[in-house]
Amino acid sequence: MIELTADDAHKFSAYRADPTDPPKGAVVVVQEVFGVNPHIRKITDSFAAKGYVAIAPALFDRVQTGVELGYDEDGLASGLALKQQIETERSLGDIQAAVDAVKSAGKVAIVGYCWGGYLAYLSSNRIRGIACAIGYYGGGIVDEYREKRKIPTLLHFAENDPLIPFADVIQFRAHRPDVSAFSYPAATHGFNCDERDSYSQAAAERALDRTLFWISQYVEGQAPIALKNAGFYAAAKTDKKKKKQAAGDDLGPPPD
Secondary structure: OEEEEOOOOOEEEEEEEOOOOOOOOEEEEEOEOOEOOHHHHHHHHHHHHOOOEEEEEOHHHHOOOOOEOOOOHHHHHHHHHHHHOOOHHHHHHHHHHHHHHHHHHOOEEEEEEOHHHHHHHHHHHHOOOOOEEEEEOOOOHHHOOOOOOOOOEEEEEEOOOOOOOHHHHHHHHHHOOOOEEEEEOOOOOOOOOOOOOOOOHHHHHHHHHHHHHHHHHHHHOOOOOOOOOOOHHHHHHHHHHHHHHHHOOOOOOOOO
16 A cells, blocks of 8 residues: 545545556546445556556545445445535545555556446546546446546446346437447446446446557557558548548437
């Protein structure tokens, strides 16, 4: 664990993992209501293994340090009680400090889960210096549909989530075609966590593939493609592509 300092002088801890090779960029991992527990640290380590500097700020340090809760009823109740004591703006300030701590590695992505998914979505418009944001089943996101996102934003929802009705997800997608919102039919809330009964390996693996592609696209970027015939041929291909796109719908990716 390392120590960070937010703009309001609050000092807090963060779990950081570094890749063995020169980093391709950085990922900020935003916790669930269970704290920076072994599962969140494992996720952070996995991003480091993919070549990114990864960091998970301990957002509960504003109330209680060293919080690592289990995925049972007592852990959930304790986590929700801690969350209620922290203003959203304070959490965003801590996330900003985490971004600032790793931005020297390159472009920065934010990935959040549950409560962290909601904070990642808010971060896409309110945190400086990030290239993209990814949120997993963040409660409250579907109510934040009025404002267009300033950076590329990817969301993962479970179609059987009792906390986020799928009808609300469909409505959100209609309002926000600028957000890539995918859904997983056989999954429920917390499907990404292999320490919970709600874990779905198929949904988690598919969501991870999309997440890693999103990060590679917007954090690493792609090298320019040189066209041999960059004159009339390139213009014709561009015009044809535009016509095809115009014929399709603009409501974002369909439910899977």
